[in-house]
Amino acid sequence: xxxxxxxxxxxxxxxxxxxxxxxxxxxxxxxxFWYRQDPGLGLRLIYFSYDVKMKEKGDIPEGYSVSxxxxxxxxxxxxxxxxxxxxxxxxASSLGTADEQFFGPGTRLTVL
Amino acid sequence: AQSVxxxxxxxxxxxxxxxxxxxxxxxxxxxxLFWYVQSPGQGLQLLLKYFSGDTLVQGIKGFEAEFxxxxxxxxxxxxxxxxxxxxxxxxAVGAGNYQLIWGAGTKLIIKP
Numbered sequence: 001x002x003x004x005x006x007x008x009x010x011x012x013x014x015x016x017x018x019x020x021x022x023x024x025x026x027x028x029x030x031x032x033f034w035y036r037q038d039p040g041l042g043l044r045l046i047y048f049s050y051d052v053k054m055k056e057k058g059d060i061p062e063g064y065s066v067s068x069x070x071x072x073x074x075x076x077x078x079x080x081x082x083x084x085x086x087x088x089x090x091x092a093s094s095l096g097t098a099d100e101q102f103f104g105p106g107t108r109l110t111v112l
Numbered sequence: 113a114q115s116v117x118x119x120x121x122x123x124x125x126x127x128x129x130x131x132x133x134x135x136x137x138x139x140x141x142x143x144x145l146f147w148y149v150q151s152p153g154q155g156l157q158l159l160l161k162y163f164s165g166d167t168l169v170q171g172i173k174g175f176e177a178e179f180x181x182x183x184x185x186x187x188x189x190x191x192x193x194x195x196x197x198x199x200x201x202x203x204a205v206g207a208g209n210y211q212l213i214w215g216a217g218t219k220l221i222i223k224p
Contacts, residue, residue, distance in 0.1 A: 004155075031210050033211075040121075040216070041216070042202065042214050042215065042216040042217050043156075043202070043214045045211060048210060048211065050210050056210075058211075090155055090156070092156075094210070097206075097208055097209060097210050098144045098206030098207065098208045098210075099144075099206070100146055100158050100161055101156075101212060102158075103148075103155035103156040103157070104155050105154060105155045106153075106154070106155050108153075
């Protein structure tokens with residue numbers, strides 16, 4: 001069965017902390033994505049990666065960076081967390097350029 | 113510009129009644145179309161997808177959707193809803209550049 005896992009379901013951090021969110025997929029997918037989801041705003045793409053060490057900005061990359069050193073792992077980094085980054089973060093992966101995306105369970109991040 | 117519109121933010125339906133969730137898209141080429149469901153606190157799960165062929169697509173959990181090119185629509189239907197269908201539903205279009213374009217979602221509320 002296809003699986004995308006995220007390192008934490010819930011995370012509480014303080015303003016200014018560096019935060020790492022990890023995502024791992026076991027499907028040998030080329031593409032991986034990080035979204036944030038806020039009530040009434042749907043899913044907004046932060047970054048995506050179509051190959052190891054490759055990354056592309058999405059719609060809201062400010063305040064975030066990503067790392068993809070291995071095909072199965074895609075990390076989202078908040079260099080200095082702020083309260084407006086409190087949100088649900090969803091990781092996804094896909095095989096081709098227009099294929100369905102498979103999602104992890106999400107990480108609910110609270111920044112105090 | 114490419115876009116997906118889900119005109120209903122909330123829909124309330126009685127248990128056992130039929131359901132139709134609307135999705136309209138704006139996309140220049142033949143789209144790849146998806147419906148996802150998100151149960152409270154969970155990631156997104158694919159309900160069904162349309163790539164080509166028969167315009168009536170069957171999905172999981174008794175859902176179906178019909179692609180109507182002339183109306184740029186891909187509405188989701190279910191003949192009889194169950195309380196467990198209460199969730200948020202997202203329509204998405206495959207843009208052919210690795211990304212999906214997402215609607216804002218429709219929250220389905222089931223009345224007993």
